Amino acid sequence: MTPLADPITSPGAYTGPATLAGIETPAPVVDLGRLAANLDRTAAYAASHGIALRPHVKTHKSPLIAREQLRRGAAGLTCATVREVEVMSAVTDDVLFAYPPIGGPRLHRLLSAPPPVRLTVSLDSEAAIDALADAAAAAGRSVRVYVEADVGMHRVGVTSAEHAVSLARRVAGRRELEYAGLAFYAGHIRVPPAKQDERLAQLNQALGTIVDALTAAGLKPPAVSGGSTPTLWRTHELPAVTEIRPGTYVYNDRMTADLGACTLDQCALTVLATVVSTSVPDQAVVDAGTKALGRDPLDDASHAGFGAVADHPDVVVSRMSEEHGILDLRGTSWRPETGDLVRIIPNHVCVVVHLNDVVYGVRGERVEMSWPVAARGRV
């Protein structure tokens, strides 16, 4: 295992609570051993299959974690906000802005990223190409472009191979832009493993059609960038793909486990919470509500709650208010007491991190460090 580097493992500089009991709850705590193992596992997978790993920083929003990813061979980083680009430019000079570069303030700020940063932007419209090219010209820099295709999720991306070719040609025709490849996000194959086979086959077909059309037009994509954590381990079954952008894998979460892409034991981040009331029978109330856990449901399982107790994964957060989470105890003999600490595995870890300013790094009960969620927020 690659050990975590300083300063993420420099407990000498940490002056906060020494044990979990000293942390004011609710608070996100990361098992440092699991984090390192998650980082290693994904880096090894990508390396063994010759796929470039360009992790999405949206999950951790921390340059310290990003540096750990880069140390393990990541080809660069992926960002969704300009705040993320700004913060990550301290640790990398290769950033993919995987978000439509639309809106004057966003575009201006994006092009103001420190010049050593090689910027790549994914986009899906003529308007985006023209605005980006004009902004690049004004900033006196060159920007690489991935043409984004919709391969079935129906979120962003061109919906035909013809449109992809036409955008790629338009990009190639602008002096300030460099046509760098094809991007896609197959969020619709976030389904349980049994259903993935058919969708992966459809995805291969969709990608093949677009790549063939681009190649026939003399615009063979130098890179084909896709992938996310839920289908991470099946990327080698998509021969067109040269680069993946998973984010969640650093921490993992209940949704990822539900989709078969990790086990609950590989979930590195839990929300430390305190039982604050047990006065209503058959439930315990913890201080982690929507403002600590978010409210993402498990796919296809609205009855499955908004998080599960790490040591009692059958006990879920069945209801929430902003600062209250209700643990449903009807199916268990476990009865926590007021004041007890519990650790909750969140459904979707990315929104949990976004709700916090600080994350604690722990081994067992011992708190070794904390780090800021430096790229949280927008201004």
Place this chain on the structure above:
Amino acid sequence: MTPLADPITSPGAYTGPATLAGIETPAPVVDLGRLAANLDRTAAYAASHGIALRPHVKTHKSPLIAREQLRRGAAGLTCATVREVEVMSAVTDDVLFAYPPIGGPRLHRLLSAPPPVRLTVSLDSEAAIDALADAAAAAGRSVRVYVEADVGMHRVGVTSAEHAVSLARRVAGRRELEYAGLAFYAGHIRVPPAKQDERLAQLNQALGTIVDALTAAGLKPPAVSGGSTPTLWRTHELPAVTEIRPGTYVYNDRMTADLGACTLDQCALTVLATVVSTSVPDQAVVDAGTKALGRDPLDDASHAGFGAVADHPDVVVSRMSEEHGILDLRGTSWRPETGDLVRIIPNHVCVVVHLNDVVYGVRGERVEMSWPVAARGRV
């Protein structure tokens, strides 16, 4: 109308974007006229019925807005986190901590609030009373206590009048504590107006039983504190209630309108967003997703989306990713273009504010000021 005071209306000190077009999206923008009207309306209602108004700051987390509430006669403020207590102690010396005071770090920090602040705490257990009394003794200060009762929501609160009496007696027996009354939160009457009548009658009965039991035991509650925005305007139908703690009313939101406690025209806060993609037919993608809007559903209406376009309230955010919101355009002839700005009325404004560091104050297209969400976060 009471005009908003400096510095919330000191545009001279504001140096940010002058118009909506200059704001980087997504961002929360507040219509200052609607804000002032919402503040006035609620203050007038409370005053006309002789009910103490102790607004919950969880919605705005801003001492500037809190000061506007206090200028209009609020009796003090209500907080749910110690961060809120700390920040609000700059503008008030009367704070209700409406949250179980459980957990050493929380309790220690709470009792460290500046001494001029008169602290009241609501609680529902013997453990909470004993811990609070010990912490108050150690801090050399006195704390007022509301005994919290469950009146049907089944979140926190004692579930019998006997337990309420026993806790009130225990509080009265601790030298460091002052028995100050009864608290409740009737979140279960957040139902459409047609269903409220029956639940209000049940609530009156439940409150009567507890107040009678306390009175018979020589522990008549000096205050009975309840109320929230959804049933705000019916508080006078609850004769036992002496104090209300609404939060949402300053901004209002789609859920409040859905429950009949405001109109959509009284929603002061919208999320300014940019259309970033229209490449998939019959939809437009905006840059406000779960990390900007939260994911609270409308009660009883999971098909109703996660927010509505202010100028086209039939158009809802039907799906979201972290940084993408999908506007479903199938039911409208309106077709926004890439780059257009839209304003989205969120389902639940409290979680939106919690997701942001800065709020902009606007009149029409003109941005007059911004203010920090000073009590956001926990550390």
